[in-house]
Amino acid sequence: xxxxxxxxxxxxxxxxxxxxxxxxxxxxxxxxxxxxxxxxxxxxxxxxxxxxxxxxxxxxxxxxxxxxxxxxxxxxxxxxxxxxxxxxxxxxxxxxxxxxxxxxxxxxxxxxxxxxxxxxxxxxxxxxxxxxxxxxxxxxxxxxxxxxxxxxxxxxxxxxxxxxxxxxx
Amino acid sequence: xxxxxxxxxxxxxxxxxxxxxxxxxxxxxxxxxxxxxxxxxxxxxxxxxxxxxxxxxxxxxxxxxxxxxxxxxxxxxxxxxxxxxxxxxxxxxxxxxxxxxxxxxxxxxxxxxxxxxxxxxxxxxxxxxxxxxxxxxxxxxxxxxxxxxxxxxxxxxxxxxxxxxxxxxxxxxxxxxxxxxxxxxxxxxxxxxxxxxxxxxxxxxxxxxxxxxxxxxxxxxxxxxxxxxxxxxxxxxxxxxxxxxxxxxxxxxxxxxxxxxxxxxxxxxxxxxxxxxxxxxxxxxxxxxxxxxxxxxxxxxxxxxxxxxxxxxxxxxxxxxxxxxxxxxxxxxxxxxxxxxxxxxxxxxxxxxxxxxxxxxxxxxxxxxxxxxxxxxxxxxxxxxxxxxxxxxxxxxxxxxxxxxxxxxxxxxxxxxxxxxxxxxxxxxxxxxxxxxxxxxxxxxxxxxxxxxxxxxxxxxxxxxxxxxxxxxxxxxxxxxxxxxxxxxxxxxxxxxxxxxxxxxxxxxxxxxxxxxxxxxxxxxxxxxxxxxxxxxxxxxxxxxxxxxxxxxxxxxxxxxxxxxxxxxxxxx
Ligand SMILES: Cc1ncc(C[n+]2csc(CCOP(=O)(O)OP(=O)(O)O)c2C)c(N)n1
Ligand SMILES: [Mg+2]
Numbered sequence: 238x239x240x241x242x243x244x245x246x247x248x249x250x251x252x253x254x255x256x257x258x259x260x261x262x263x264x265x266x267x268x269x270x271x272x273x274x275x276x277x278x279x280x281x282x283x284x285x286x287x288x289x290x291x292x293x294x295x296x297x298x299x300x301x302x303x304x305x306x307x308x309x310x311x312x313x314x315x316x317x318x319x320x321x322x323x324x325x326x327x328x329x330x331x332x333x334x335x336x337x338x339x340x341x342x343x344x345x346x347x348x349x350x351x352x353x354x355x356x357x358x359x360x361x362x363x364x365x366x367x368x369x370x371x372x373x374x375x376x377x378x379x380x381x382x383x384x385x386x387x388x389x390x391x392x393x394x395x396x397x398x399x400x401x402x403x404x405x406x
Numbered sequence: 407x408x409x410x411x412x413x414x415x416x417x418x419x420x421x422x423x424x425x426x427x428x429x430x431x432x433x434x435x436x437x438x439x440x441x442x443x444x445x446x447x448x449x450x451x452x453x454x455x456x457x458x459x460x461x462x463x464x465x466x467x468x469x470x471x472x473x474x475x476x477x478x479x480x481x482x483x484x485x486x487x488x489x490x491x492x493x494x495x496x497x498x499x500x501x502x503x504x505x506x507x508x509x510x511x512x513x514x515x516x517x518x519x520x521x522x523x524x525x526x527x528x529x530x531x532x533x534x535x536x537x538x539x540x541x542x543x544x545x546x547x548x549x550x551x552x553x554x555x556x557x558x559x560x561x562x563x564x565x566x567x568x569x570x571x572x573x574x575x576x577x578x579x580x581x582x583x584x585x586x587x588x589x590x591x592x593x594x595x596x597x598x599x600x601x602x603x604x605x606x607x608x609x610x611x612x613x614x615x616x617x618x619x620x621x622x623x624x625x626x627x628x629x630x631x632x633x634x635x636x637x638x639x640x641x642x643x644x645x646x647x648x649x650x651x652x653x654x655x656x657x658x659x660x661x662x663x664x665x666x667x668x669x670x671x672x673x674x675x676x677x678x679x680x681x682x683x684x685x686x687x688x689x690x691x692x693x694x695x696x697x698x699x700x701x702x703x704x705x706x707x708x709x710x711x712x713x714x715x716x717x718x719x720x721x722x723x724x725x726x727x728x729x730x731x732x733x734x735x736x737x738x739x740x741x742x743x744x745x746x747x748x749x750x751x752x753x754x755x756x757x758x759x760x761x762x763x764x765x766x767x768x769x770x771x772x773x774x775x776x777x778x779x780x781x782x783x784x785x786x787x788x789x790x791x792x793x794x795x796x797x798x799x800x801x802x803x804x805x806x807x808x809x810x811x812x813x814x815x816x817x818x819x820x821x822x823x824x825x826x827x828x829x830x831x832x833x834x835x836x837x838x839x840x841x842x843x844x845x846x847x848x849x850x851x852x853x854x855x856x857x858x859x860x861x862x863x864x865x866x867x868x869x870x871x872x873x874x875x876x877x878x879x880x881x882x883x884x885x886x887x888x889x890x891x892x893x894x895x896x897x898x899x900x901x902x903x904x905x906x907x908x909x910x911x912x913x914x915x916x917x918x919x920x921x922x923x924x925x926x927x928x929x930x931x932x933x934x935x936x937x938x939x940x941x942x943x944x945x946x947x948x949x950x951x952x953x954x955x956x957x958x959x960x961x962x963x964x965x966x967x968x969x970x971x972x973x974x975x976x977x978x979x
Contacts, residue, residue, distance in 0.1 A: 247590060250539070251527060258531050297714035303536040303556060306590040 239268060240292050241316050241388050244283040244299060245275065245307040252304045256283065259302065265295050269320075271385030280306065284387045315391050321360045321384040323348070324370070327377035328355040336376050343369040354379055415543030415574040416441040419507065420449045422550035422583065428478050430454060430469065430842055431507075432462040436482025437522055439509030441574035454842060454871050459486050461835040461864040463493025466504045468839025470497075471822045472797055472847075474627065476557050477504040477839065483511055484522030487568070488529065492829055494564045495533035499826025500648060501625055503562035505553045506534075512572040513541070526568045535563030540570070543578035551583035560593030561712040562625055593711060597728035602736045604724045605683070605707045606744065612681035613751045615641040618664070618693075621648030621825070622686015622710060628731030629653065629818040632685065635734050638741055640753060642760060644672040646687055648825045651815035661760070665693040666963050667807040670767035673961070673969050675760055676701050683707045686730040689719035690826070691966075699968035709733045767974060769811050771957070777928050778954040781805055781880050785812040785852065787932050788878070792940070796820070796848040799837035801857030802828045803887040804959040805880045809852045831860030837875045838868050848940070851877040855905055856885045862915070868946040869920025876939055876947045877921075883907045883955040890958045894979055907952065916948035927952035 246252045253272060260267050268286040275282045289295055292310055299308045324345075328336045333355065337347065340357050343365065349356035359369055363386060370378075419442055423431070430452045435443045446453055456462035459481045466477030481490055487508040497504045511520040530537040536556050538549050546569070553565040609615055623632050629652050636643050636659050643653045644664045653660055662669035664676055676682060682704040687693070694700040697719050708715070708722035709730060716725045726733055773783040785808055794814055799822040800806040806823065815821055822840050824832035837851035858879045868875055889903040913923025922942045926935040926949065939947050962973045973979055 251531070254528065255531055262532060294714065294718055297718075300590075301712070301714050303588065303591050 238288070238290065240287055240289060241311045241313070241318060241386065242285045242287065242292070242296070242299075243309045243311065243388055243390070244285060244305060246281050246283060247304040247306065248274065248279050248281045249304055252281070253283070255302050255304065256299065259298055263295070263298055265289055269385040271387045273387070284385065286386050309390065311388055311390055315394075316388045317391055318362055318386055318388045319360060320363055320366050320386050321358065322366050322369070323356065323358050323382050324373065324378060325349070325354050325356040325380040326373050327353060327379055329353060332376060336373065339372050340369075343372075345369065412577050413579065414441065415540070415546055415569065415576045415578055417445045418543055418546040418578050418580045419550065419569065419574070420445045420451065421580045422547045423451060423478065424449060425547070425583070426476070426550060426554045428476075431478045431480050432456050432465040432469070432839065433480030434459050434462055434482070434486060436486050436509065438483035438511055438571045439480060439486070439507070439574075440482075441571060442480065442507070442509070442569075454838075454867065454873075456835065456867050457863040458861065459489035460492050460831065461838075461861050461867065463490050463504070463506070464496070464829075464832050464835035464861070465839030465842070465864070466506075467493055467497050467500075467502045467832075468799060468822050468836030469843045470502050470504055470839075471836070472819050472840035473843045474625070474819065475503075475843070476554055477502070478507070479504060480507045482509045482522065483526065484524045487524050487526040491529060491533055492827075494530060494566065496824055496827040496829045496832065497564035498533050498535065500824065501562050501621060502564070503557040504564045505550075505557050506530075506564060506566040508566060508568045509574070510539070510568045510570040513570045514572070516570065527566070530566040530568075533564070534566045535561075537566040537568065539568045540573050543573050543576035544581075546573075546578070547581055547583040548587065551585060552588060555585055555588075556591065560591070561622075594713070594727045595711075595729045595732050597709065597726040597733040597736055599736070599740075601724055601726045602733065602740050605726060605737060606740050608681050608705055608707060608724060609639050609641065609683060610741075610744075610750065612641075613753060614679045614756045615639065615681045615683065616675050616679040617641050617643045618646070618676060618682050618684045618687050619643055619649045619652050620646045620685065620687025621652075622730045623649055623652040623734075624686075624818045626686065626711070626729045626731035627818075628686075628729075628734050631731055631734035631738065633657070635738050635741075638738060640750065641683070642675055642757075644668075644676060645815075646690070646693055646825075647810055647823065649687070650810055650813075650821040650823070651818045654816045655814040656816065663810050665690075665969075666695065666965070667811070667959055667961065668693075669769060669811065670961050670972055670974065671760060671763040673963065673972055674763055676704070677969050678759070679704050681705050681707065683709070684722075685709045685734070686711070688715045694719065695963045695967050695969040699970060767961075770974075773929060775929060779927065779929055779932065779951060780957055781808045781882075781951070781953050782812050783929065784878075784880070784932055784951050784953070785809060788850070788936055789813055791933065791936050792848060792850075796850050797822060797840050797844060799823070799833045799840060799849065799851040801833040801851075801853040802830045803854045803857060803885065804882070804890065804957070805852055805854045805886070807959045830854075830857040833857055834861050834875075834877055835864040837877065838864055838873050841868075841873050841875045849875050851875060853877055853879050854886065855879055855881040855883070859905070859910075862919070865916070865919045865921055865946055865948065874943055874946050876949070878949045878951055879912055880951050880953050881907060881912065882953045882957070886955070886957070887959070893958070894976070895964070907955075912948055912950035921946040921948050923948050923950075925950040925952070
């Protein structure tokens with residue numbers, strides 16, 4: 238099962254290496270990882286998506302690392318999760334319009350274009366990106382890059398989960 | 407100022423170590439750490455020049471295990487640092503507080519595959535509690551202070567500080583260090599009062615309790631509290647390999663060591679108990695055997711300073727994060743403050759059951775009067791003659807298990823041992839380190855011939871540095887423990903376990919290393935040769951004891967087997 242963890246760490250050399258070393262040593266699988274600064278000096282936030290049956294031991298091992306300040310697990314319902322993807326799709330003159338229309342349903346922006354392909358950037362929930370890919374895939378994906386997932390805990394319990402724009406499943 | 411009179415990172419390092427109260431460093435110099443060896447000449451700190459960095463590391467561990475103080479080891483970059491990997495991992499597994507200082511190639515050369523460069527902090531990532539790379543000499547006092555703090559507090563362990571040569575040479579000033587820089591490190595010391603009360607309830611209502619005591623009790627300095635608590639709740643005590651000495655073996659509640667080569671009664675009492683109180687122990691596979699079959703009917707109270715140990719192997723009904731000593735104190739006071747003490751369920755039956763196991767399944771061996779000598783018998787004689795007043799270090803193998811089984815430990819820190827990693831070669835250097843810490847104690851390494859040959863050169867260190875340890879080498883002509891497994895589980899096909907009895911000539915080798923060399927091969931000569939060994943106090947002694955090469959160590963629970971199936975003799979397999 239996939240879990241999203243957000244880990245606040247000291248911004249020091251080797252911190253990421255320590256975390257990934259611990260993961261590989263203890264046999265935990267990292268599905269995705271994103272690191273970046275926080276609003277506080279000297280603190281970084283790591284968002285981890287891990288495949289593990291349970292997280293207790295993993296959280297404890299993370300906490301055991303001296304440079305790890307805080308570990309927080311987020312239930313899917315309480316997580317604001319985002320990913321960014323850049324995707325290049327085959328788009329011949331005959332299909333270009335269709336491709337562009339489909340992409341616009343997902344709020345994807347065209348960021349590059351050539352005679353035979355279009356490149357989009359799209360941001361959103363993991364589900365949003367997944368659905369987007371399902372719809373563009375049939376046109377022929379030439380290349381694709383996806384960021385690690387970033388996440389923050391929801392403040393309000395009432396905020397509805399964002400709906401995929403336009404296209405249902 | 408002349409070059410030599412400048413105050414540099416090296417001076418700051420030495421000053422910082424002095425500030426931490428360091429009196430002794432074990433080490434080997436070399437290029438990158440050279441600058442630190444110069445001010446060492448003017449420092450009150452004693453340097454013991456080991457013959458191999460692994461030896462230096464184990465010396466620091468022996469020092470730490472025998473005292474509870476932080477042991478310090480120093481080495482150069484590259485091969486010096488890589489030679490430290492074994493003692494670092496050993497100290498990590500056994501929660502031994504040591505600080506390793508390593509030289510590193512100059513900052514400008516890092517990452518260039520420079521001469522004697524190794525990515526030391528990267529290597530150390532897997533075998534230390536934490537590691538540091540100094541980038542500015544001004545940071546040295548704080549780094550060293552943090553390193554000692556991390557090594558000694560919480561769950562103790564090894565910490566490494568890597569210092570590039572240019573940082574050692576950098577002009578700096580020394581400032582009183584502060585601990586302001588560890589926002590992610592806050593070990594819990596006291597157990598939660600609610601859990602403490604829950605634990606007392608469970609223990610008081612238990613019909614068949616067992617206290618399962620691990621090395622954490624010794625580390626926390628909690629042996630007296632353990633004794634008081636065990637007596638107060640009237641519960642039998644098992645002590646793991648790491649906890650030998652945490653509870654006196656001659657106490658009526660003591661059952662000895664549980665596990666793979668544990669005492670039948672200790673292992674079985676755990677299997678049959680209804681409440682298992684784990685204090686500073688970690689459900690290691692050498693104790694549990696097949697964890698699914700371990701203590702099947704027991705509710706678990708798990709006390710550990712490291713939250714990650716709790717629930718790692720076995721879920722606990724009552725988890726208590728805290729230092730063993732502090733938790734024992736609170737358990738005791740909570741017990742005494744109980745307003746409505748319940749009547750203990752009668753435990754007579756439990757103690758009668760335990761007594762019958764003791765009678766039926768004692769540790770056993772046979773010493774034929776004409777030999778060959780059995781290690782067990784020798785250890786019993788040594789114990790009798792010394793009155794057990796000694797610090798014992800052990801190697802890894804059959805002799806280690808027999809030492810743990812047959813030496814009656816009475817005091818904490820009288821057993822210096824490699825438990826978690828099982829590092830052959832630990833005994834000699836660890837004994838040397840322990841002897842420097844406790845010069846007035848009789849320090850005896852009980853070693854195997856195989857182990858001895860891995861680090862014996864540290865006896866040259868001992869002779870040269872005037873550290874008169876005693877080393878007993880049980881010569882069974884090979885790797886007895888591995889041979890035992892091959893005999894039991896590989897149909898007796900012996901592969902690469904025979905070292906022979908011919909070479910080396912141990913007494914001669916001992917003499918060549920500046921020690922007194924003795925040898926015994928007949929049971930009737932054991933007492934006199936022990937007496938002789940004990941009279942030598944101005945030099946190290948090596949006593950070769952030629953023993954039965956076919957003896958096997960029992961009881962035994964085959965690896966991964968259930969602790970309900972304890973094999974008492976080879977015929978049962
Ligand atoms: C460094 C290291 N290498 C290999 C082993 C595997 N091993 C465990 S016990 C043992 C034999 C030990 O022989 P010896 O010191 O003679 O002890 P004995 O079992 O004969 O008493 C070996 C090779 C180990 N524990 N450590
Ligand atoms: Mg041997």
